[in-house]
Amino acid sequence: CCRCLNCLGGLCRVNPCNNSVFTETMPEGYEVKPGDGQKSVMVVGGGPAGMEAARVCAERGYAVSLYEKNSLGGLLDFAEMVKGKHESLGRLKNYLAHMLDVEGVNVVEGQEVDAAFVREQNPDVLIVATGGKRPELAAQGTEATPVVGVVDFLAQEIGQNVVVLGFNAQAVDAAHYLTAQGKKVAVVSPEPAEAFGTGQSMMLNAFVKPAFFAAGGRMYPECTLKSVGDGEIVVTNGFGLDVTIPADCVIDASTMEPNTGLADELEGTCDVYTIGDCATPLSIQNAITTGNLTARNC
Structure with missing residues (x-):
């Protein structure tokens, strides 16, 4: 259990069977179907x-190899540092990695994969789980107000007044983390206010969103970044008016983009699937669910 409260909205982060079993999505029940012949x-x-997809494919009897250019876990380590250890994301990563070993998946770390390498391996099925693509930073910072990416902010000197760009789960988690550190945080997004916390569980948002405002957090929906100055930024709101916000640092957590280039290049060479943030940048639970369902049906 990750204590993420997604289950109260009907979707377990760890076990997609909890809300899908014996439905049209997963009519076979809890146990996975045997594989459709011998497939690599x-x-x-x-x-x-990727780890969930590899596990389920191997459980079905397929010969599975998983390639990771860095180390297993993706963004789970970063998520645990920001969310805190109470969501047990380190344990989740260790469980997923252990199950690869249990199911006999061939794990190759330190291998960057391109289309030529895939063609060389000649698999029957290719599952691309390379994560989302980060957009370029929204602006160039100044010496007094740097602009940093969300995965880099923990290693930066960010000052007291911090602006976070984005209403997605990573942005909101970063904002909650910063308010807990006593920072004055403003969250800015071109999206409407209802999008605040997209990808978070409904119940988690219900608990922590009021706490964010109670701690002095501010939200600027339907606003776009216009400029970054020394100690402040300027945003333009939905009425076309400019608003100045104090800022010692801007953390760009803008929503990632789909990252389907490898899959698109190899379409037609074998059965190709994209899963998780690679297809739809959203959340950990979406990543695991799409990995599980794809592996059950490939």
Whole structure:
């Protein structure tokens, strides 16, 4: 259990069977179907989506190899540092990695995969789980107000007044983390206010969103970043008015983009699937669910 409260909204982060079993999505029940003949499956990416897909494919009896250019876990280590250890994301990563060993998956770390390498391996099934693509930073910072990516902010000197760009789960988690450190945090997004916390569980948002505002957090929906100055930024709101916000640092957590280039290049060479943030940047539970369902049906 990750204590993420997704189950109260009907979707377990760890076990997709909890809300899908014996439905049209998963009519076979809890146990996976045996594989459709002898297939070699190549999984590219060792985050939660890729690890879950590899595990289920191997359980079905396929010969599975998983390739990861860095180390297993994807963004789970970063998520645990920001969310805190109470969501047990380190244990989740260790469980997923252990199950690869149990099911006999061939795990190759330190291997960057391109189309030529895939063609060389010649798999019957290719599952691409390379994660989402980060957009370029929204602006160039100044010496007094740097602009940093969300995965880099923990190693930066960020000052007291911090602006976070984005309403997605990573942005909101970063904002909660910073308020807990006593920072004055403003969250800015071109999206409407209802999008605050997209990808978070409904119940988690219900608990922590009021706490964010109670701690002095501010939200600027339907606003776009116009400029970064020394000690402040300027945003333009939905009425076309400019608003100045104090800022010692800007953390760009803008929503990732789909990262389907490898899959697109190899379409037609074998059965190709994209899963997790690679297909739809959203959340850990979406990554694991799509990995599980794809592996059950490939």
